[in-house]
Amino acid sequence: PTSAQASAVPQPGNFCYTLDNDTLTTEQRQFYEDNGYLLIKKLVSDEDIERFRKEFIRICKKEVNVPGAMIMKDESLRSQYGQSEKVVNKVQDFQEDEELFRYCTLPEVLKYVECFTGPNIMAMHTMLINKLPDSDKQTFLHPMHQDLHYFPFRPAARIVCAWTAMERADRDNGCLVVQPGTHKEPLKPHGYPKWEGKANKLFHGLLDEDEKSPRVHLVMEKGDTVFFHPLLIHGSGINKTSGFRKSISCHFASSECYYIDVKNTTQEHLEKEVVEMAHKKYNTTSVELR
Secondary structure, rough: OOOOOOOOOOOOOOOOOOOOOOOOHHHHHHHHHHHHHEEOOOOOOOHHHHHHHHHHHHOOOHHHHHHHOOOEEEEHHHHHHHOOOOEEEEEEEOOHHHHHHHHHHHHHHHHHHHHOOOOOOOEEEEEEEEOOOOOOOOOEEEEEEEEHHHOOOOOHHHEEEEEEOOOOEEOOOOOOOEEEEHOOOOOOEEEEOOOOOOOOOOOOOOOOOOOOOOOOOOOOOOEEEEEEOOOEEEOOOOOOOOEEEEEEEEEEEEEOOOOOOOOOOOOHHHHHHHHHHHHHHHHHOOOOOO
16 A cells, blocks of 8 residues: 555546646646656665665675576676676566565655556566666667557556666766657657667667657666656667666556557567567467567
8 A cells, every 4th residue: 555545547637647646746747747757856765775786786696596587688798707797787577586676665666656557556567777888889778769669558648667766877877868748659669779789689769760859868866766657758878987877667557457469569579579588488389478
């Protein structure tokens, strides 16, 4: 249970992306309606962030084995460093790790999540991102994309991402970049970017990007948390520093959301890729994206 009493039924009036609640001010609701994101300063404590960081290091050192988690590594560095913080760039689907999954249950995070999803909340997709120092190859540049591309469920307005900076994120180390207002646009076709060098698996980007659309670089301090709509176009730049840029995030959805069949949609090729990966990993034949 969370403290904010939010109604899961869209209210008449101006607000379609937030629900009536006691947490957001009218100005904050209006900002999210207009822009598709909302930044809350110092939401997660330093103490919690240090616990998440320690657990990430333990996972890197293989002191912990997380069932079902996908540990993504930069293959080109593996020979130099084995498996360590210098190689692992993402831990995805950490729901079976009790320590990291605490992030998805923090009352201060859920208090805000409920304003978008309503009171019946599911954690749908979890990630701890460790943006490694990048070369000119731009391996860890995440192309501009919409997260809904990865989700076979709707409605989009009842899904929200909570993304927390685990240290200062700025233009030097590859902070999030958003295109305000693009959450009002439909889901666009995604695929692998055409740039030189190898794109990371499933790092899909918009095939037809509007270069003129205004962008905002979200400079965030440790503990700052941004909540954003799954249709908001966003990405992140390369890390030009020698340090690591960590963040932890979860996509939440209302448990009233329903699954869709992605056949004959722009998401169909994603399903093929996910099925192939699942087949390789688990040697299973009958898999659907949902």
